[in-house]
Amino acid sequence: MGFWKSLFNGSNGSSAPTLVSVNGSIGPTLAIAKNGRDAKSASSKITFSKDRDIDLYELEELCDAVGWSRRPIRKVKKALKYSFLVVSMWEHRGSYRRLIGFSRATSDHTFNATIWDVVVHPDFQGQRLGKALMKQIIKELRREDISNITLFADPHVVNFYRDLGFMPDPEGIKGMFWYPNFR
Numbered sequence: 001m002g003f004w005k006s007l008f009n010g011s012n013g014s015s016a017p018t019l020v021s022v023n024g025s026i027g028p029t030l031a032i033a034k035n036g037r038d039a040k041s042a043s044s045k046i047t048f049s050k051d052r053d054i055d056l057y058e059l060e061e062l063c064d065a066v067g068w069s070r071r072p073i074r075k076v077k078k079a080l081k082y083s084f085l086v087v088s089m090w091e092h093r094g095s096y097r098r099l100i101g102f103s104r105a106t107s108d109h110t111f112n113a114t115i116w117d118v119v120v121h122p123d124f125q126g127q128r129l130g131k132a133l134m135k136q137i138i139k140e141l142r143r144e145d146i147s148n149i150t151l152f153a154d155p156h157v158v159n160f161y162r163d164l165g166f167m168p169d170p171e172g173i174k175g176m177f178w179y180p181n182f183r
Contacts, residue, residue, distance in 0.1 A: 111146065
């Protein structure tokens with residue numbers, strides 16, 4: 001419960017990272033280590049953005065990198081347009097910028113939100129950046145006073161979300177799905 005408590009209280013017991021608001025960035029700027037170097041010597045910086053103007057082909061490349069099935073670009077564009085919140089994660093190396101993470105949420109704008117399409121490029125997995133991305137989208141949802149946050153998880157990532165404080169429905173309610181042409 002410490003993860004959720006830190007979001008609601010605004011602190012996790014350690015000093016808060018410096019927030020940036022330059023060029024549409026939100027949240028902390030993170031220095032990452034590459035090839036065993038420490039973060040202070042890393043030339044790569046990670047930022048988060050809520051800007052929806054994402055190159056759809058760059059997003060498709062990111063999804064391809066993790067092995068997701070291709071979706072029609074026109075539908076992805078529509079999903080972004082109608083999402084309540086979009087949070088992207090970017091690597092900056094000098095003037096070079098690359099999309100390395102993405103998430104979005106739909107919502108009723110009052111009580112509930114569902115997080116979708118959480119993806120981190122394989123080159124950046126295992127560096128706690130997925131956790132940082134999730135923390136950022138939850139923080140933004142909480143800033144909008146959304147208190148019921150849900151998601152659907154593939155079996156191989158259930159423990160990742162569980163470690164962030166997500167749990168199967170405590171009431172034991174099982175999700176139900178309707179698919180066209182089921183019958």
